[in-house]
Amino acid sequence: MNLGVIGAGYVGLTTGICLSSLGHKITVYDLVDEKLKSLSEKKLPFYEKDLQELLDKTISSQNLIPTSNIDEMIKNTQGCFICVGTPSKQNNSIDLSQVLNSIKLIAEHLKQLQKKDYIIMIRSTIVPSSTNSHILPMLDKILDRSSYGLCLVPEFLREGEAVSDFMNPDKIVIGSINENSKNFAKKIFESFDQATILTTNPETAEMIKYANNAFFSMLISFSNEIANIAEKTTGIDTFEVLQALVEDKRITTKINNQKIKPGLESYLLPGCGFGGSCFPKDVRAILQYAATKNINTPLLNAVMEINDERPSLVVSLAQNLLTSLKNKHITILGLTFKPDTDDIRSSPSFEAIKLLNDRNAKIFAYDPNLSKNISKNKFANFTLCSTLESSLENSDLVILFTKWDDFKNLNQDILNKYMNSPLLIDGRGFLDSSKFNDNVYHKIGFTK
Known part of the structure; x- marks a missing residue:
């Protein structure tokens, strides 16, 4: 499948590199040209065990393409993952601005390109109700529902074990707004037949990620x-x-x-x-x-x-x-x-x-x-x-x-x-x- 990844950070690159190593064609979009240049030169911006070897392979095969051109990414892909940061504010709430900026950018370019049935998959960690309270209203203000699909696909990657966790998942959570979005995400991960695929609504998917991390923190x-x-x-x-x-x-x-x-x-x-x-x-x-x-x-x-x-x-x-x-x-x-x-x-x-x-x-x-x-x-x-x-x-x-x-x-x-x-x-x-x-x-x- 031809897929985009917005955000060349830890989650975005682990997701993009691993998927491209499995045969998907991945276009990675980021605003930082220096980061994209490093990727083209097969240099990771951080250290993660076993990821460098996969980057070498995927850049050489041209299955992973870094770009700063959002039009290029959207034109050449059927859907994309949003993998941008949600840092803490001073009061410990999350800052959704990077996610919302990404949503707005995608929506505006989908409208310009008149592209239909484009699936947006949010991999960033967002608190319950973020999708219904902030993300869907922004999309619906710019696009009609025939232009896009939306789902939450939270990541469960442990630093130091991220490649192994991605390639050998115990569960894949898909919180979608409709059948088309759900089926699109399921198709991406269909080769992970050992994993339990949990399909649900966006609110439940949002909460699953927090429950997961809170539980292990509690232990x-x-x-x-x-x-x-x-x-x-x-x-x-x-x-x-x-x-x-x-x-x-x-x-x-x-x-x-x-x-x-x-x-x-x-x-x-x-x-x-x-x-x-x-x-x-x-x-x-x-x-x-x-x-x-x-x-x-x-x-x-x-x-x-x-x-x-x-x-x-x-x-x-x-x-x-x-x-x-x-x-x-x-x-x-x-x-x-x-x-x-x-x-x-x-x-x-x-x-x-x-x-x-x-x-x-x-x-x-x-x-x-x-x-x-x-x-x-x-x-x-x-x-x-x-x-x-x-x-x-x-x-x-x-x-x-x-x-x-x-x-x-x-x-x-x-x-x-x-x-x-x-x-x-x-x-x-x-x-x-x-x-x-x-x-x-x-x-x-x-x-x-």
Whole structure:
């Protein structure tokens, strides 16, 4: 199929590149010429595991065509995905302006071109009622219903696993305004025969995305609340507590006497909090939406409160270990909110760095992805080091925030070699504690 993608960001490019690798002809429209030029030169504007290889293939085959000409995109396609940002406003509601600008642009050009039955598919995350309250009225003001179809096709892509998630979806949600729109979207994804295709109305599709992200955020905050309790009682290992929970037959089932552990196990882990571009933004957005409807949301409020306090609890542990943080050399390992990405949005490490700066600590950081290009990644309130070893040099304390594989080999000998007086806080419970002296290794969710 000939399809357009509006927005050459994370969601737009993952969607466009993956679909073009499956044989669809994709035209990617964006306003930023530099970004389009980079795509033509087979350069991604961000890092995502396995996506670069697909970009090389799709640009070479001319199945992926970058353009800044909206007429060209609409003329050459049967429908398009809107994949633009919906950033948070100051009050945590979402800013729909990029979506509405895209809708208006499409509608005006459809009218000029007199094109009929063009299907608009919104992949951006929008709160319930956005379609009926804002998007459809704008379309209907410019076009008659014979000119367009509309559906919501929310994405469920995890950064660092986006290619795998796109190619192996568990569900595809299509919230459409009519049969023609629904069938068009279903045809795009017909090769994903292992996925459940859920067809519904736009309002339900909007809510599904928020429920999805709120649920997994809740699991993380639940784990951290259990950790909060355990940390006040000597000897309780939160990781063992939650491992026992996962073994419950209501969570881990058996098929042919083989245990099948659910993917949600990876969210039932204590740590220093969730971050990224989705979980914090989306939970806050649905809370704000609920507030406009005068709905009390104690559970989701608690999810964010628990998450927001985790970095400060890590810093408090650092303070307890060192007595004073003033002029102490603190090493931060991992700046991205999770491994296999270059995304630092809402990363817990940055909140911790802010708190450490308030206590006049000297901060040195290493991140396997960001440290590859120190000249590009400049930060005012800490020193980004080019190697793990240089970040450890003369350090008083190491705090691990991100589960990069590069950190797995850390051990007591390495700390002894570079640090002043080795101390380590494992903010993810990620390292092998047996590789460290007992008085050196400290992990979130466990008090000795």
